[in-house]
Amino acid sequence: xxxxxxxxxxxxxxxxxxxxxxxxxxxxxxxxxxxxxxxxxxxxxxxxxxxxxxxxxxxxxxxxxxxxxxxxxxxxxxxxxxxxxxxxxxxxxxxxxxxxxxxxxxxxxxxxxxxxxxxxxxxxxxxxxxxxxxxxxxxxxxx
Amino acid sequence: xxxxxxxxxxxxxxxxxxxxxxxxxxxxxxxxxxxxxxxxxxxxxxxxxxxxxxxxxxxxxxxxxxxxxxxxxxxxxxxxxxxxxxxxxxxx
Numbered sequence: 326x327x328x329x330x331x332x333x334x335x336x337x338x339x340x341x342x343x344x345x346x347x348x349x350x351x352x353x354x355x356x357x358x359x360x361x362x363x364x365x366x367x368x369x370x371x372x373x374x375x376x377x378x379x380x381x382x383x384x385x386x387x388x389x390x391x392x393x394x395x396x397x398x399x400x401x402x403x404x405x406x407x408x409x410x411x412x413x414x415x416x417x418x419x420x421x422x423x424x425x426x427x428x429x430x431x432x433x434x435x436x437x438x439x440x441x442x443x444x445x446x447x448x449x450x451x452x453x454x455x456x457x458x459x460x461x462x463x464x465x466x467x468x
Numbered sequence: 469x470x471x472x473x474x475x476x477x478x479x480x481x482x483x484x485x486x487x488x489x490x491x492x493x494x495x496x497x498x499x500x501x502x503x504x505x506x507x508x509x510x511x512x513x514x515x516x517x518x519x520x521x522x523x524x525x526x527x528x529x530x531x532x533x534x535x536x537x538x539x540x541x542x543x544x545x546x547x548x549x550x551x552x553x554x555x556x557x558x559x560x
Binding site: 350354376380383384386387389390392393396397400405406408409410411413415420421423424427428429430431432434 | 474476477478481487524526528531533535540551553554555556557558560
């Protein structure tokens, strides 16, 4: 298990994004750095969910063009893309089979459960190299 | 001719942790093939077979998606910057 460090401010940003997008999914990109056996989120890049509107209640998509811009922004800031966040409206904060099919090892996947419009538990996951399963990571919120 | 290839963080485990790699090639396909030859473990990650990139792999040349150009046959100028980015999706 590795650690993903978030500041309270960043955590609140994700929670707000999840509440504002409800009943649809929010999504965004985590920019950060390596830190010992884990990563630190230094900046968030909120992204407009590119899935068609009728599917956004349970799906998110970040376009290739958005990813390219985020990659260039990360390099300008001396950071890396270290993962992504998205919400699960009225659904547990755990990766689904669909998440697994579309995830990549290395990246952190932060998932926020939003229940009836209210942000609830937030978790972090990383996909095993074998792609067989996600492992829960240690999400640390610091002032 | 030599081009720069920007490696996304998720693939740097296969490029000796390098975030940018120089490769020779007159087209995107040639440059990526040269990259894959230098880093054989990367080849399996980005190629579905010997010629086709995996579905999640997107490639840009100087900011332009090669899917809107000539795909792997897109020519690259000297000092072009080739960026590999993964497609990202999820939900439940």
